[in-house]
Amino acid sequence: MAAGQSIKPVSDALLEVKRPPVPRSYGQYIRWLLLFSGGVLMVMPIAYMLSASFKYPFELYNLNLIPEEPTIENYTYVLEDGRFYQWFINSMVIAVITTISNVLFDSLVGYTLCKFRFPGRMFVFIAILSTLMIPTEMLIIPWYLMSKSFGWLDSYWGIMFPGLMTAFGTFLMKQFFETVPDDFIEAARIDGLNELQIWWTVAMPLVKPALAALAIFVFLGNWTAFIWPLIVTNDQSLYTLPIGLTTFSVEQQVEWELIMTGAALATIPTLIVFLIFQRYIIRGVVMAGLKG
Amino acid sequence: MASVALQNLVKFYGKTQVLHGIDLTVADGEFIVLVGPSGCGKSTSLRIISGLEGATSGDVMIGERVVNNLEPKERDIAMVFQNYAIYPHMSVRRNIGFGLRTAKMSKADKTARVDEVARILSMTELLDRKPDQLSGGQRQRVAIGRAMVRDPAVFLFDEPLSNLDAQLRTQMRLEIKKLHQRVGNTIIFVTHDQVEAMTMADRIVIMKEGRIQQVGTPQEVFHLPANLFVARFIGAPEMNILKGHWRDGLVFLDGVAPFKSDVSSLLKSQPVLVGVRPDHLTVGGESPLFAGTVNVLEPLGSETLVYVTVNGTEVIAKASGRAPPAVGDVVSLSASAEDMHLFDETSGQRIT
16 A cells, blocks of 8 residues: 555445345245244134123124224223132242242252262153153043042142142253253362252252243143143132133123133233243253254 | 372272272372373372262372362362363352352451452452453463362362463463462372473373373473383373394394493393484484484474484484475484483383
8 A cells, every 4th residue: 555545434335235135935935824824823812812802792703803892891890800819819829839849849850860870860860751751631530539638629739739840840950951061060069069059059040041941831831721720629719710710601601701801811921921031931942952 | 288198099980990009199289290191090080089089999188187088078179170160150259259158257358368369360350250251261260269269278170271272271381380389289280281291290190091100200201201101192292112122232223223221120132112202313413323214394493393214114303493304305313322212012111
């Protein structure tokens, strides 16, 4: 470069890179169409639920998503019914306790199976995994007989006990703890922490994404649980939301608009939980190598 | 500070024996380096000293205590790991202070101790950072700081420089050596890099297949290797080994005039292996031993490595960096008799 010649700033226009149009194939259009169809299929029931919650009964079987005469009377009715709050609280208590229990115990067992070498370790792990192959429906009768013999029918404990620890959660956490280098654990051991302190102080913070993912799975599973709470409870004051909503059905008539309103309200906590933690769900599922 | 003694240490993993009776005494305040190829048992020995693994038999003594049945935390040791093992969710301050969690000290004393260690390691301005905001060398310094903060009797280092690039490794090597000179604690350092071992250690322990091959100062293991393995493992490029024969105080090599060897342990005529380091084999020189053709040159700046074929065997010699020979040249190579090492052809042991 000649002496005294200065470097001129490049104009902004030159820096704007014009991207060539992305070539689109028919295959791509077909994929989009399939994905769009799948999306519509999944969203439609929710949209219908929301729409129905703003409709009068006479309009209920009209599939229009926009009500001709929108009303909030259904919400007023459901929210003024004291039982709804009781069911909401029941669901919340059960979902929160089972979530905390799973986060603690699944991770404790997963950590033990992952980081300790002891005789029978693989046997225990395979035994836990094998329970994943048994459909829930097959377990209901043993669960019921256990509840009955222990006097847990019609109690929070009876509703919660089958879900306080899960094989899925244990497996998920074990897989995640595999990603925690043993050096961290050994360094803490040399630094004088006991095994429980190491699990809590060192290992647990390193698997936060997995804990969040597990918490969401368990919370959603228990919030929406239907069959087991229905079987184990007779006392209406112990009903969870999904069971409570069915009481809007009477012998001659099902009050769908009220069921839809209750369901719409019941969706709110799960939506909040999901929106806050969704990135953890995706990370959790990807890292565990599982399909959602 | 404390001495460390390993007495007839044996370790089996299932049916595989990985340590075959290790005996070693490390003096109080000594910097000792365990070196050897992968699978030689150096890391296993270190883990047994730390208490992270138990020995199948034998004793570990730290100071006057037999610590076989003590937990790692009860042994008054600190360990620096190859992967640093600094906790990503904690700041540098919390990482360094982590070892003091269980110490019976006031919070103010703990803070003062962390600040002191950070000052020694020149990390004061990094105390509030998280590990992902640090370079590799800084992370390693945090790991060292976490070990230092407890002022343990013995520091254990498990290949702590392996993950660093060459330049940083040289720098950290020097820092660790300076640190040892300053704090004076006993250090047991494991590495597979013989240059690290030579530059840092007061004494080097060379291991192979679960057995100690030689214990000595860097000068001893370089100039008086106990066997063929040590001779080849220490020094880069490795020692040239040639087949020869000893008879009546003379060593005979193919195509070379016999030279005198004052070994006293040989009584009869026998085949030997003759070792000579490239550092001691110079191109030209006053007492030429061999002549051969130059195959390859490796210029290193101050000197040039010259690969020469002598009677079908390739040997490495060193030549001046400024005026090396050319490929294809026929050159003479010289070495003095005192730099020639004799080894038993069968056992590989040094013949003295």
